[in-house]
Amino acid sequence: MISLQHIPEDGAQWSLNFSLVLRPSRVPSASRSVNPYIVCFVVIAVVVILAVTTSLLVYFLALGQKYYFYRSSFQILNVQYTDELSSTVTQKYRTLSGRIESTITRGFIESNLRKQFIRAHVISLRQSGSDVIADIVMKFKFTKDNNEPSVKRRIESVLQQIMNNSENLEMNTSGELTQITDQDTENILTQECGLRPDLTTLSDERIIGGTKAKEGDWPWQVSLQWSNLHHCGGVLISKKWILSAAHCFTSRSDTLQWTVTFGISTTFPKERRGIKTILIHNNYKPETQENDIALLQLDREVTFTRNIRMVCLPDASQNIPPGTTAYVTGWGSQRYTGSIVPDLEQARVKIISTKVCNAPSSYNGAILPGMLCAGLLQGGVDACQGDSGGPLVQEDARQLWFLVGIVSWGYKCALPDKPGVYTLVTAYRDWIYQHAEI
Numbered sequence: 364m365i366s367l368q369h370i371p372e373d374g375a376q377w378s379l380n381f382s383l384v385l386r387p388s389r390v391p392s393a394s395r396s397v398n399p400y401i402v403c404f405v406v407i408a409v410v411v412i413l414a415v416t417t418s419l420l421v422y423f424l425a426l427g428q429k430y431y432f433y434r435s436s437f438q439i440l441n442v443q444y445t446d447e448l449s450s451t452v453t454q455k456y457r458t459l460s461g462r463i464e465s466t467i468t469r470g471f472i473e474s475n476l477r478k479q480f481i482r483a484h485v486i487s488l489r490q491s492g493s494d495v496i497a498d499i500v501m502k503f504k505f506t507k508d509n510n511e512p513s514v515k516r517r518i519e520s521v522l523q524q525i526m527n528n529s530e531n532l533e534m535n536t537s538g539e540l541t542q543i544t545d546q547d548t549e550n551i552l553t554q555e556c557g558l559r560p561d562l563t564t565l566s567d568e569r570i571i572g573g574t575k576a577k578e579g580d581w582p583w584q585v586s587l588q589w590s591n592l593h594h595c596g597g598v599l600i601s602k603k604w605i606l607s608a609a610h611c612f613t614s615r616s617d618t619l620q621w622t623v624t625f626g627i628s629t630t631f632p633k634e635r636r637g638i639k640t641i642l643i644h645n646n647y648k649p650e651t652q653e654n655d656i657a658l659l660q661l662d663r664e665v666t667f668t669r670n671i672r673m674v675c676l677p678d679a680s681q682n683i684p685p686g687t688t689a690y691v692t693g694w695g696s697q698r699y700t701g702s703i704v705p706d707l708e709q710a711r712v713k714i715i716s717t718k719v720c721n722a723p724s725s726y727n728g729a730i731l732p733g734m735l736c737a738g739l740l741q742g743g744v745d746a747c748q749g750d751s752g753g754p755l756v757q758e759d760a761r762q763l764w765f766l767v768g769i770v771s772w773g774y775k776c777a778l779p780d781k782p783g784v785y786t787l788v789t790a791y792r793d794w795i796y797q798h799a800e801i
């Protein structure tokens with residue numbers, strides 16, 4: 364049986380099953396001596412037919428298609444350029460980028476390229492007089508037999524329609540639509556925060572079912588090792604800075620004993636760095652776990668690659684509604700008393716309101732303002748020992764991944780009514796920007 368299973372964000376599933384049932388035909392007792400050559404032939408024939416069908420299926424489902432990346436610039440006429448747009452982390456920059464991306468996305472979805480269009484991503488907003496110019500990268504999927512000039516013409520004509528019809532954003536093409544290589548696209552996009560390799564945040568391409576992460580799924584996750592043994596998780600927030608939990612460092616403050624590794628395997632890391640400085644929040648309180656946050660400066664910048672990237676930091680006002688989905692990742696143990704694991708694991712959890720989390724049956728008031736609960740109230744899914752300092756992330760409307768929490772504490776692991784407790788990153792945004800040069 365070949366089973367192709369896809370689990371999108373909302374948990375709905377579709378599956379395609381091809382089954383081939385071979386029933387042994389009853390052999391009449393008279394002809395018990397079946398010719399072995401015939402049996403052999405039949406078996407080989409069945410195997411060949413199966414192999415051919417599988418390869419044809421694979422060819423048509425995957426290999427017959429090719430990704431195309433295009434770059435273009437648009438002038439936004441009805442938005443005034445302001446200083447806030449010069450930094451990619453401001454709310455204004457994010458809102459405008461989001462509006463541009465959704466206008467383009469909507470335009471393609473309503474066009475005859477709806478099946479080929481995958482994603483549009485704003486890579487920069489620039490000033491041109493008092494107007495704004497947006498540079499955009501777009502990803503498409505065409506079957507291989509499409510020739511490139513005709514692909515380009517079809518995209519251009521849809522973009523023209525979008526420019527003519529856009530209601531609340533007045534846009535004009537400024538600069539030519541150019542095809543860019545996979546390598547150039549990668550070089551541009553690795554510098555962005557919260558993006559996965561190949562823009563795979565798209566729900567039509569992502570499969571998260573099991574618990575083992577694939578290389579590049581969580582490219583901001585790092586392992587913090589004390590004397591070469593994994594001790595805590597950490598999150599890459601720039602080429603030089605890592606965010607983690609303060610409690611990981613209270614009895615381990617010698618920077619020389621620490622190493623940082625990148626990549627999903629702690630035994631075969633993609634990259635290593637030393638730590639130059641450890642900055643523990645000066646109001647960290649071990650008794651209550653308040654302000655359980657620390658910044659680490661790498662001894663040498665890390666180069667962003669396909670599988671090593673930074674996460675986006677949320678705005679102080681970004682809201683994190685209870686009930687929404689988040690993911691926690693780490694090399695922590697799979698049972699409360701278990702040992703750490705060599706390959707990165709991921710778990711899907713839900714944000715739980717502080718009110719529910721502070722109920723007498725739950726944490727009975729121990730959840731303080733700079734904390735956030737996430738898990739499942741029925742238990743079963745949670746972070747655990749060794750995951751501390753690691754990321755709790757959410758995907759935003761632009762399909763960028765934001766750091767909402769840092770694994771901090773919990774009563775044992777995955778018990779009902781005892782979800783994981785995280786350091787609420789929005790509450791420490793100013794502290795982070797004050798201390799890390801980003």
Ligand code: ARG
Pocket residue numbers: 695745746747748749750751770771772773774775776777782783784
């Ligand atoms: N303090 C733990 C550590 O150092 C993390 C505990 C998280 N616990 C939980 N149930 N979510 O690794």
